[in-house]
Each structure stands twice: as structure tokens, then as C-alpha cells.
Amino acid sequence: MTGAVRGWSGLSDRNPLIEFVDACLRGPAQVVFQNNPLSGLLILVALAWGAFDGGQPRIFGGAVLGLVVGTVTALVLQVDRASWRKGLFGFSPVLTGIAVPTFLDDRPLMWLYLVLGAAATTVVTLALNAIFKTWGLTAFTMPFVLTTWVLLLGAYQFNRFTVLTDLKPMLPGEGTLTEGRFDWDLVPTFLRGISQVYLTNSWVSGLIILVALLINSRWSALFAVVGSVGATLLALWFGADGASLDKGLYGFNAVLTAIAVGAVLHRPGALVTVYTLFGIALTLFVQVALATVLTPLAIPVLTGPFNIATWLLLLPNRHFAPLPNHERVKETLVSTAKRTVRRQAEER
């Protein structure tokens, strides 16, 4: 397989079309911090499974369209080529492309809205990265979150759209909560916690995404599981809503925080793991708080809580013996977390 990878990599250097396909494939993988076209391909398979299995193939169409439009927009705006080739301008638009057909009803104008939204996601990515660079950070998936919030909130003011978020606008304390149960049905719930990173409610998709992580980084796969299991069990303990719990909706933000803080932006270790477990709880608390804020507006939290929690965890810039590169494990341990984050910042 290494030969195939090397062959593909060579093709990508020579052929602009292959280069474009390669950049596009890396997009879905960069959502979970992996720079690998094969992982991206597997994730697209997972998205296709989720969309067709759920009877909504247009969601998969939206994902591909968003990915392509966002990546092309970045080309037109002449972004940094190295970052572009790593899929760093595809990972937010692919999510916008999933979200729009998930939350708006099907009609031709929705597709125009999606195209404009995917292009806007790329502009917002450049804008937020310019701001977050000040503190050695990047925008993560926040451009997707902000753009999708704007598109959904805006759709309420347009007669041509119907918003299908399944969320009734409510003020705090108006609804009633039915708690979840601790039993073996939690295992598919944990996997759905992983698939929900891509707004997909399917344990099969979650399993495929886990494989996509595994082929590129075992630490990332491990921490994805830790994030989903940890946040779901904590939500269960505190008595969170059972229906949301069952769909994996308390897991997906913590999955991203756990991969970022536990496996990618620091060198995995004991202290880092403790900090990551704390980060999983922080992510859950930010998520339920944001849910209370957004429920009156009837829009979902998306991956906003992951972004907020992970920024808060990285900004203190503590020295946890960071991992600059999987290959250079023997590198001096004095390199600070700051340097790693900066490098990530430049890459993302």
C-alpha cells in the first residue's frame, strides 16, 4: 500500500487534476485533524452510507458540492498553496455542504444558498485565521459553524425556505427532560458520537470514520473513542436529555476536542491525558450552555463548543512536552507547545 500511496503522491505533483482531487480528498480528513487522502476517501464513504441509509442522498450531494466549491473558492482567492494542498480549505465547506441540505427543505434555491454558503465559508476561514494567528491559533471548524448559523438564522426571514432543525424555540425551563439509560445500547451511541462530527446519525458511518482515523494515527482513533465515551457517560450521569444522548449528540464535540488536545496538538502522555479528560468535561459543559442559548433561536450548536473549548485549552499555552511530528519522536523535549501550535496554525 505504501507503493500506491507514493504513486498517488507523485501523480498529484505532476497532474493538476489529480492534485485538485487530492486536495479535495484531504478536506474531510482535516475535520478530524488528519492529513491523508485515503482517510478522506473513507470518510466520504461513511458520509455516503449515512446519507443513503437515512434516505437523504441529497445530503451526500451537498457534502461533495460544498467541498468542491470551497476548495475552488480558495484557489480563486489565491490562498497559500501548501495549506491548500493539505485540504485545509476543504474541511469547513464540506461541513457547510452537509448542514444546508440537512436543515433546509429541498428546492432549487437551496442549492444556490449552499454554493454561496460554501464560498462564504472559505472567506470566513481566511478572515478568522487572520484574527486567530495573533494568538498562535487557527479557526478550526468555526467558519463552518458561523456560516451555517447565519444561513439557518437568515432562512427564517425568507419565505422561500423552511428550516427543519426539529428544534422548537423555547426559553429555559419550558421543556421537560427525559433521561437516558445505562445499558449495552450505549456502544452504537458511542459510534454515533463519532459520526455526528459530520452531522451523520449512523453507527456504521462512525465505525468507518474510526477506521479512517486508525489508518493515519492510532492515537487520534484512541482519543476519538475516549472523547465520545467520556462525554456521553458524563452527560448520562448528569441527567441530560435521553433522545439527544441516544443520537450521539453529546459525543461529537468532545471527540474533536479529545483528538486535538490529546493526540494532535500535544505529545500524548499522562499529564496531557488528564488535561484532555478535563477538556472533555469542559466541552460538554460549553455545549449544554450553548444549547440553552441557541434553543430560543431554534438552531443547533454544531461544532461550536469544540472550537470554544479547544481555544480555551490551548490559549494558556502550558508546556506538556508537545509532539511536533509523529516521525521525530526523539526530538528534544524542550520544544514548547507554542511552537507546535504555531506550526499547526500555519498548516491549518
Add this chain to the structure above:
Amino acid sequence: MTGAVRGWSGLSDRNPLIEFVDACLRGPAQVVFQNNPLSGLLILVALAWGAFDGGQPRIFGGAVLGLVVGTVTALVLQVDRASWRKGLFGFSPVLTGIAVPTFLDDRPLMWLYLVLGAAATTVVTLALNAIFKTWGLTAFTMPFVLTTWVLLLGAYQFNRFTVLTDLKPMLPGEGTLTEGRFDWDLVPTFLRGISQVYLTNSWVSGLIILVALLINSRWSALFAVVGSVGATLLALWFGADGASLDKGLYGFNAVLTAIAVGAVLHRPGALVTVYTLFGIALTLFVQVALATVLTPLAIPVLTGPFNIATWLLLLPNRHFAPLPNHERVKETLVSTAKRTVRRQAEER
């Protein structure tokens, strides 16, 4: 007329009172990015027309009072003199001065509130400019927006005030939308889209403001029209609320974005025009989204959407052959957009 302009300019250099009047006159013009006392005077005429024609002369009084208080506050706080002389400390307070008597009922305490609000607008201008300087940007009219939001939201907690925003607090989906129609009545709507920059609902005022733009910058006048027409037609197509549409309320934010992005902060051209058209759509989407967020609080969006959209469009700092200065058109084209924005930042 050039002679008269030169004579005025000389007077302004020698006489402190004339200098003060000149700085005040430039304020209203700087709302639409023009540094010209005659444009400012014409805009004041447009505001007077709108206020008297609408039967609310006190709104014009508020505009003048806000302008003077904001400009004097800047003097007391010893701001940069060159910026002050360009009217850059008058353009937000004049808007606060219009907004307070527009949205609060008439009583003596309202005038104290207005004076404190106009002074606060200048403090907030200095504060936000200090923050946005970090990214080569300025606060635009956001100090007016934030201050006025605070004044209106605060007024709900004071028995001495009655808020007259005509907005019923509602959660998303509670109201019903009646769409607008495509006919010749849209022409005055386009002009009202321009007058609404100054919270004024009058096509005559819109026309006078257009003339005020024209005498200083033809590109600015052209893009003001493009912004108003573009955003209004897009809102009509997507099925936005007909009553708001008729008042020009979907146009005024896009007017400002179009002038800023299309005519002032970049050198006008084909690629810039495409980016500006995209920016007009972005501004409309941000506006309707913000309207959904603010409707439960019963406050208007004001020019918030213009500020947000224009920051997002400028932060990526793309190279569109910028226009540093109307006089030096032959200047080398390699000067980057960044430099232009920085210069604007210092000026504003």
C-alpha cells in the same frame, strides 16, 4: 466652486471655529466614506428633509446634537488631530444622535441620554479602533451600533423611557411573512435603501445623499446604487418581508458594504466588482440572520451587518490592485491591499 473650496479650506486652517464646523460637517460624509464638508452639508440637508417631512423635527435636532457632542468629546480626549479634522470622530455620534430620538419617546431625560450616548460613542470608537488596529482594520460604524443597542436595551429597564422600535419581541417562526412585489415602485425603494443608512425613510433624502456622494466620488455613488439595488432584488427573490423591503431596510447595509469594498478600499475593477457582488449577498445574509437573533430583544440591526460583513471581506487581505488615493491613480499597482487598509485604518 474650486475657488470657494480653497477659500473654505484656508479659513478652516486659520479660524478654530471654522475648523470645528468643518470637522463637524465632514462627520456625516464619513458615514459613507467621503472626506468632504460639502457632501456632509448636503447629507445634513437630506436628514433635515427626512425629519421634517416625517413630522419628527427633533430627529434632526438629535443628529446635530450627537454630531457636536461626539466631536467635542473627541477634542476633550485629545484624539489624533488629523483624524479629528477629517470628521472621523463625528460619523458614529451623528448616527447615535439620530437613533435615540427615533427609537425613544420625546421627554427631557431622552436628551440627557442622547448626550451621554454620543460621548460614549466617541469613547467606544477609540476603544474599538485600538482593538481593530491589530488586524489593519477600523471600527467603521460599529461604535454607533453597539452604543445604540446598549441605550435601547437599557431603556427597557428604565420606567422613564418608552422604546418605540415597532418590533414585537418574537421567537423564530412566530410571525408571518408577506412578500414584496417586483414593479416600478422599487425605484423609490432603492433610494430609500440609501437614505436608511441614516435611519431615514425618504426617497428624496436618498436622492440628495446620492448627489452628496456624486460630487465627491462617482465610483462611490455608483456602488451605493449597486448595493441598494442588488440587496433589495436578492431579498425580493428569496421572499423577504414586503413591508421592510418597501422601506429600503434590506438595502442600506449593502450600500455601505458596496461603497467600502467596491469603491473606497480597493481600486475599482472587474475582480473587485465580483467580490463586491458576493459581499452584497453576504451582507444581506448576515443582516437577516442578525434580525432573527435581535427580534426576541426587539431592537433593530442598525448597520451591524455592514460592519461584520465588511470586516470578513477585508480580513483575508486579498490582492485586488487597491486604490490608495484618488489623485495618485498612476501609482504602482504592486502596493498591496494591506497597505491601503492600514492607511484607511490610520485615517479612520
Add this chain to the structure above:
Amino acid sequence: MTGAVRGWSGLSDRNPLIEFVDACLRGPAQVVFQNNPLSGLLILVALAWGAFDGGQPRIFGGAVLGLVVGTVTALVLQVDRASWRKGLFGFSPVLTGIAVPTFLDDRPLMWLYLVLGAAATTVVTLALNAIFKTWGLTAFTMPFVLTTWVLLLGAYQFNRFTVLTDLKPMLPGEGTLTEGRFDWDLVPTFLRGISQVYLTNSWVSGLIILVALLINSRWSALFAVVGSVGATLLALWFGADGASLDKGLYGFNAVLTAIAVGAVLHRPGALVTVYTLFGIALTLFVQVALATVLTPLAIPVLTGPFNIATWLLLLPNRHFAPLPNHERVKETLVSTAKRTVRRQAEER
């Protein structure tokens, strides 16, 4: 007494346990910008009085637990030792520790929530300080405010908690306001305005806190009174809610603004006093505006308005002959406010 202070200070240098107790004691004093363990001890006495007198001793337990957990977390995260010794990592967690048992019902899980919240407050302190350093500012008590908002908003989504904020979720204009009266009962109200800085509704506690200020800085004590009296009278004049007024709820944010702007971050003087009076009005307006925004979510404003108003007042960075140090009053007057703020930024 000077001898006792010197003896304690020597002990604190030699004995790690005394050093820890000293750092903890300075925490409550740093809420009101005082670096003095005796002031902190007096404030703890005031908190104990308020908690026991109000029949809720667990609130005092929460204060001590939050203070210790936050201070220990900072040690574990290896923060700057000099700042840590000044109590700069205790002042926000002690407030979180008061807020959680004040606003959530008593049960074992609440204490776990409090411990996680206090630890999170320290992480958020480091994160926000990293951001605000960009503009020569610090996070003040905003880490407490944000963390507590998240904990309360999140609690609405957990069946294990009941939120006791006494705030009915309402949209603007839904309630009715009963105004306060101008009489001698305002004197205890002014003192409650000081105790409410620590979420405590007791004029006796307010008096003890005033003494705690007095023994360290007479200017701070004076401006605390000016802030409470000024904001309360202004709220009374504008017709604010009488019940909130009586509890001192319109005073406490202005108390903090007045100490910060009038006594600590600038050299006290005539122009600074005028600016501080303006700042007191600004703080009140921000507070009532924020109350309107947060009422639909049924969470309190806490000290958010002080933070926002004080940042806005400091960012313009005007030159008011700053006071770098109480001892070096004769120091050259050319030292800019910027330097003072920077020094404060490093200290806090």
C-alpha cells in the same frame, strides 16, 4: 501592626504552607484590586457573615473551596509564580465558588460541578489574559463571569440540577417595573451595593468590605462609595426596578469600575474623577442592557458589565497622569497610562 505584617511576610517566604495561605488570602482582596492578605481575611469574614446571616452557610463553604481549587489548579498548571503569590489566580475562582451554591440547589453533584468550575475558571483566566495582553489589558473577573454563565446555562439541560436564579425568563416589555424611593433607607442600599460585588446581600458585609479597602487604600474605599452611590442614584432617577435597587444590584458593577478607573489604574485627580463619573454611568447602562439580553435566558449579569465598561474606558489609553505606585508619588509624571496598564496587566 506593621511588625506583624513584616513577620507574616517573612514566614510566607520561608514556609510553603504559609505562602499558600497567603496567596489564598490575597485572592478575595484582588477582586477589588487590593494586594493585601489582611484585606482578604476581612473580606472572608464579610462573606462568612453574609452566608450565615442569610441562612446559607454552604455559600461560604463554596467560596473557600473555589478559592483553594482555583489556586491549586494554577499551581498545577505552573503559572507565573509572582502573579500567583499576589492572589491573581484566586480572585475569579472565589467568585465562582460563591455563585454555584448561590444559584444551584444543594446536592452532592453540585460540589463536583463547583470544583470543575473553579478549575475551569483558572484555565479561562490564563486563556483570556493571553488574549487581552495584546491590548495591554487583563481579563479582570470575566473568567468568573463566563464560567458561571456556562455552568448555569448548562444546568438547565441537566436533570440533576435546579437553577435558583429567581429570574423568570422573559422577553423585553413583558414584566412590570416598580420604581424605588429616595429616602434614608438608601444608606444600607449603598453598602449592599458594595457587598453585592461578592453576590452577598448584607449591609454589614458591605461595611466590613469597606474597612478591608480602607486599611489598604483610602482612594479605593472612597471610589467604592462613589461608585455605589452614583450608580444607585442614577438608576433611581431613571426609574429602574425598586426591588433590585434595594438589594444594591445597581451598585456593585459601578463599585468595581470606580475603584479600577478612579483609584487604581490612574493617578486620582480631577480629570480622572470626571472620567470615572462618566464610567459609572456607562457601567450602569451596560448593566441594564445586558440584563435585557440575559433575562430571556434567566441568568444574572454578574460582574460582566464592570469588565466590559472598564475595558472600553481603558482601551482609548488616554493620558491622565497615571499612578504607577502609591509609594512613588513623586515619580515623573510623563510615565504614560499605557505603562501603568501594562504593569497591571502583568500583575493581574
